[in-house]
Amino acid sequence: MHDTDTDKRDRELLALLGAYPAPEPDEGFYERALARATHVGSRRQRNRWLAAGFGSALAAGLALWMIAGAFLGNPDLPQTDAPIPGITMALEEPRTVNLVFSSAAALERATLTVSLPDGVELAGFPGQREISWQTSLDAGKNVLPLTLIALTPAGGELTARLEHEHRNRTFRVRVNIG
């Protein structure tokens, strides 16, 4: 049989798709889910946009990690004097930036607002310049992965503003399009 380039690519693609992983649930997840389902009044209280897998060496290989210390439990720590970190990304090529928020204590109902520079979009949210949502933070490091796509070469500054009660912090990332 004639083996075309397309046939070969199809085989490669199917092999890749076959190897595409799905993670295992956290230990005890099934038991917790069962318990919640079978107990009256149990309601999910989950809004876990924060990835649990911080420290993954693979993720470090896939994405640029931007460490943004929130330290909301310690308002005396300097924030604004830190140099603004930057990333360089190619036009129309998705790039993942992981924002890491360190919190001294667990925070409930914090509000996070991400503002994007002109010409840069968040994957899955075409045309939206500002995205805001409420979430909870665990004590320690919390990771927010953002996949950005540059549609124009302008670049600019991305800001992520974290608000909790009367406190807030804004983190800035310079986005350069190279």
Added chain:
Amino acid sequence: MSTAENSLAFERIVRPHFDRLYRLAWRLAGNKAEAEDLFQDLLVKAYGKLDELVELDDPGSWLARVMYNLFVDGARHRKRQRLRFVEEGSLPGEGLAGLPGPDDPHYDSRRIEQLGRLDAALKQLSDEHRTVVLLHDTEGYKINEIETLTGIPAGTIKSRLHRARARLREILTADGTLS
């Protein structure tokens, strides 16, 4: 039956399907938080229909179909929200977190890079195309199983599968992942 007996009966029916349902939730939702919420919602709903569940010959298929419908309903609701939430899995990379790291003897940097590119390419597909290709080519569902699960005609599923593969092939050839 008492509450305890109901719980035991429920667990006996649903637990054998947990791993497959968890993976299905992942493939539908694409992120851990939403997948786990979907899984949880399914169990809550299924427990409320325990009387119906105990009578089924194939509870696994029933559970998968209910999960799919919950996902579709949830997606409609999210589209109506003025303020959209960032979902971790709409962002590439997270699903790969379980792969070996550089310290692992099974670490294969080239393979992991390829999977990262596949991950990013999958995000460029429509939800419909991505779901079909992941269920069929990654999870091994047959066309008729996807038809039963989703209620979408087999012809439409085949068409979506063909287009999804073609688009992935195009993206991954352009970036050098495929030869």
